[in-house]
Amino acid sequence: MGTNQQPHVAAFAFPFSSHPAQVLNVIRKASTAAPDVTFSFFSTAKSISTLFGSKPEEGNIKGYVISDGLPENYVFTGNPLEPIGLFLKSAADIFRKGVEVAVSETNKKITCVVSDGFLWFAGQIAQELGVPWVPIWASGLSSLSMHFYTDLIREKFGVPPTGKENSKIDFIPGMSEMQVGDFPEEVIGPNIDTGFAQMMHRTGKELPHASAVAINSFDELESPFLKDLQSKFKLCLPIGPLTFLSPPSSDPTNGPTGCISWLDSHEQETVAYISFGTFATPPPNELAALAEAVEDSNTPFLWVLKEAEKVHLPDGFLNRTSERGMVVPWSPQIKVLEHPSIGVFITHCGWNSVLEGIMCGVPLIFRPFLGDHTLIGRLVSDVWKIGIKAHGGIFTKDDVLNALDLIFAKEEGKKIRENVQALKQHGKEAFEPTGSTTKNFNTLVQIITSC
Template identity: 50%
Template sequence: MPQTDVDAAAAAAADPDHVAVLAFPFATHAAPLLAIIHRLATSSPNKHFSFFSTEQSNNSIFSIYKQNINIKAYNVWDGVPEGYVFSGKPQEHIELFMKSAPGSFKKAMEVAVSETGRKVSCLVSDAFFWFAGEMAEEIGVAWLPFWTAGPSSLSAHVYTDLLRETFGDGGVTGLEDELLSLIPGMSKIRIRDLPEGVLFGNLESFFSNMLHKMGRALPQADAVFINSFEELEPSITEDLKSKFKKFLSIGPFNMISPPPPVADAYGCRTWLDSQKLASVAYVSFGSVTTPPPHELVALAEALETSEVPFIWSLKDNSKVHLPDGFLDRTTSQGLVVPWTPQSEILAHRAVGVFVTHCGWNSLLESIAGGVPMICRPFFGDQNINGRMVEDVWEIGLQVEDGVLTKHGLLNSLYKVLSLDGGKKMRENIKAFKQLAKEAIGPNGSSVNNFIALSDLMIMSTSSKDEKVTSNTFLEPRFTSNQKSQENQHSYL
């Protein structure tokens, strides 16, 4: 046997821990999961992590980090058959991937076990993979799902059955402004703020069913971990602790492990250095969403009329929708660029407000920068995040009537940048920033939860029956689009 194989066999015998990580390869799911795995791998150099995602996802996210010697990426099929023609059905690519995912993950995990000589000792997954609980149970290891958004949106999915029993499923017309006082910590959240697929929208869509199954499955997990800190949403956090075996807030990741500095190709930082304190509006709606053309026009008109200095992250192909002459007239007022180093911009002293879609990662970056928000949510958890920002945390505003208008945005910019209300928002968000710093500091809640998560990975096989042999690695008892409903019961 070659010396390298001897060394590998000796390492496996000395420390058999092999954590399989199943990533959801769409939107901003895989990158935060890799961030926490990177931290865990650094703190546990003898533990091996196999990270499974699609080739496109792996190529993108692994370029950010220097690869740890104890993390290896494995590519899984994206689920799109050769020659497949997309029909334009919403979330069609996600549905194709999810239908193939159990089998694809199984095959890739078998390859990882064969290459490392270590059977899987713990299964970490994106929370969307409700089927991972059965996979973990079958091989006798702990299941540790990761929820990429905030506690409030997670609570909505956990309480879906109760919400449907209370308000009906699909018949909430006229009840949109009803408050969700029946859920701890959600007394200021309205039905209209819920993610689609809980009480309204197509409740029978693949995505809605996936999230419903997830909400039912997560209470069976050995622990659910999340990119947040307990002090941000204490009531909801305590309630979720009562619903799950363990609920571990281990963030904010952007403050614990800031991404490495990136090239500022468009000179944003240099431009900000010449601006006054807390005077600049930073505008970005993430990498997935762009407002419709009439809202882009309204946003441009509001910025120009306000004379507020701005940086606007806008894809080049969307500039055609801007008012004629806007770019020329505002060259001395602001920058319109296709990409920005967002976390660094939000940390700059000159930025006074963040006009955002209110995605969870952007929200946490805004807290880290101490910058109040003007929220224009679009889908998913963004509406509930926006409601928390305005009415619970009081660290920003939602745009009037949920859409960008010239008058509405002018009013919001004035409130945040000019009035005492904006001063209060800045004080509130800086207080949350301080709580986040304490959570990730010595003996902080997130640090202690991270240690608990790491311990669960180490001890995962000690509390499980040893079911695995080289020939019974994993064989899901369900098809990719059908899960047995036997033994399912209410989590309430």
């Protein structure tokens, strides 16, 4: 970089689910540490509006709207992977055009490309620009390892691995408790030719070439995976959990639903918090089974449930449980999990939710849905021993009743709580001034701003 060139960091978001917010969390934190650096953040109009509001600027960060890649008059078919596939078809050129706009507007050449880890082609764009590429992996080291070793997994077990679903993964560091069936279909098939599967496969091949990879984890949580990948990648920097990087938003602590005040009226570690993230929802029969179990167990509960899904609850359930239960369309999840009344988190086992449960010291009851949920669940139940999986991966009334009883009343539940509290302490230490996350983040800022 020339002496007169001020750093200009381009940040590419994968504009789906919680991914844009994850990248922006990192950029916001980095922008505070490097106030003289220009940060240009690229995502779709919907994403930019959600993250920035009416004015896409925050200090030295500016949001730039890029195309979503959808054809004119596109009608959503209901397949959540379809918009992803359409976006990916032209994503590289979409981001190139966005960069041209930002460079022209700021009169500053790009000096570093930061991207969501899914956007493997960002490495090619960085190479064209002659600058470093630093992808941000929004999931954990275990998931990254799975995609790095995809070819080896397929070679050993076949695609699909018929009859080998229960085989142990004893040849990949950190995966001795994993089984082949824990891997998602984009890794083991049968549908490995979809746009999403091909993206993940290419990502596993390209990320080792990046200048550094920032990962949504902390050193002490997945140390066997970290030790292995450090020998395979140029630089691995666990800087998570990413949802704890930036200070809380300015939303009222209680939120629009009043759920925090409601939790205040309950005793310590007595309430079940139920939430399945933005996109996952159990099928109607499982929603009913979950409701019946919560009701019959007399467990106080706070349940995040879309209005349209309430129709699947048992008749009269909301009235019968109104004095000890609260159903809301949204909650400030971290604030909820931090509340001393929360005794268990019933979840889909998405990575962010698991990390938030760990950082708040809350045991888990989980039902995996898609992607790396089952792999993460294996860590939760068999490696860290901080939660219980729904038997067979589905909710039944008896299974949920047994899980609640175990967490709240059995010695095994006490041990699970101790285990998650120990991980919580490691997570807190990672954010201390001399902690691993703090050190890794400082290294990341130095890399992306001193190019």
